[in-house]
Amino acid sequence: MISLADLQRRIAQGALSPEAAIGQSLEAVGADRATIGAFVRYDEKARAQGAGPLRGIAVGIKDIIDTADVPTEMGAAIYRGHQPRADAPVVMALKQAGATIIGKTTTTAFAANDPTATLNPHNHAHTPGGSSSGSAAAVAAAMIPLALGTQTGGSVIRPASFCGVAAIKPSYRLLPTVGVKCFSWTLDTVGLFASGVRDVALGLSAMTNRPELVVPPEVATPRIGVVTQAFAGAPEASGAAALQTASRAAERAGASVRELAMPDIVAEAWRIHPIVQDFEAHQSFAWEYRQNYDAMPPLLRGRLDESKGITARDYDAAMNVALSARQALSAVFDEVDVLLTLSAPGAAPKGLSYTGDPRYNRLWTLMGVPCVNVPALIAEGGLPVGVTVIAPFGADARALAAASFVEGALRN
Template structure:
């Protein structure tokens, strides 16, 4: 993979020109794209910007995020060739920081569940996950050092785990979702993919100007609470193997680790996530559902058809349960710095199964709005396994600091 932090250090030291760094990504895309199929469209040539902390950094943008220089097709034939007149705010944040937008990465239709043509960079017979399929695969294949995705259920953390990359789903509304095709306004969250936690911190620092992301280092002796989310169903042995490896490495590196049970209100919040998501999806996709119903991708269309009867009363009650869950989850962080859990139920599913995987270990944390970071742990059968670091709402730097701690601990244990 290409590390954003390493590129920045080499550029600042004069060892690598910004234009040469862009060429490096262009050449990697040319080499790997035919095998991975991460991009919907891309620049055949590009120049680095003259200034900014991200000069020389090529970035892939998930194709539900508006770009003035590339079409935004949202993974749907309904929007084939659709060309926005302006960039989404998150894209402008990147450009103002000096980044070069290199192309649009694949997304499942409207960031839902129908698989894309993208293949897992570690094994083309397996899914890269979704819905941010192309962004995760592009970083995992070493094409770009940074890519944007979005998460409504598990669409950043899960594909990051499947593709063996670091990723952050920041605290809710850390990054604006204006100019991003809405699926659920209470859940949609823009996230970042990179090679390591340091790359994510540097990306967020450059985009937001928030000094708390400057010089993120590994925290010493963190208090880690392990949540196995038994309410979300069983995991594959590979996922448990990854979690155990992370726990052992953390303990050897000086962390205190304990098992934590979340309150019943939090478990109930996990249950109602789909009600909020599906109720809002019907409003967000009202025009497409009414006017272009038969052109909606099959799996998404079937889901919308099945949930058309959700009522405002059910939605309002689900929102109340979610708010109660957030209050009680806050109390859990009185005793620990972060929570640690599975990033996905197991390794990436076979491509022939026509699924991007199950978000059941991600959706609670999306609803709660907490920052989540995927940390790659190991490979099982040649496919990556990751774990998820979750911090208190608003403590994104803390999540990244513990993620760096885990990365270093795992490196020492291998």
């Protein structure tokens, strides 16, 4: 993979020109078209900017995020050729930091269930995960050092786990979702993919003008609470092994590690996540679903068919559970600095018809807390499996630093 930190260093030292850095990504993306299929389209004429911390950094943008210069097609026939007027704020944030938008990455239709044709770079017979399929795959295949995705259930952390890359789903609304096709306004979160945790942190820091997000050279040894999320069912062997491997590595590196049970209300929040998501989705996709029913992606359409019966009362009750659970979760962090949990039930499923299960991700999206995927092991078939480091709402710097600690511990 291409490390963003490494590129920055070489560019700062004059060992690599920003233009050459963009050129190597352009070449890789161009060569990929017939293999992984991570991009919907890319800009053959993309050029480096002259200044900014992300100069020379080629970024792929998930194709549900508006771009003013190229279409944004949402992975869906209804939006074929759709050209937004403006760049989304997150795209502008990248440009203002000096990055080069190199192209649009594949997304499952409307960032929901209907898969793309993108392959997992580690094993072409497997899904890269979704919904941010192209962004995770493009970083994993060393085409680009940075990519944007979005998560409503597990659409950043899960593909990152399946593709063996670092990723962050930041605190809710740390990055604006303005100009991002909405699925659920309570849940949708823009996230970043990069080679390692420090790379992700550099990207997020530059986008937000928040220097405190950069992982310092020496990170504190965290107190870690391991959460198995039994309420979400049992993981596969590779998922369980990833969590155990990461826990043991962190413990060997000096961290205090203990298993933590979640308060009942938090488990209840896991249960009601789909109520929030699907009630809002019926409104977000009202035009598509009500006026373009036949052209709707079939898996998303089926999901909306099934969730028609959710009432405003169900939704209000679910939102109240979410509020109480956020307060209860906040108290859990009195005892530990971060939580460590599964990023996915196991390695990427075989085939491309199913992008995998977000059941270990969705609770944390609803809680709005920062989540960082750290690759933990390589399972059968060469397929990576990651773990998730979670900090309290607003403590994105802590999540990144602790994830970097776990990443380092796993290397030793």
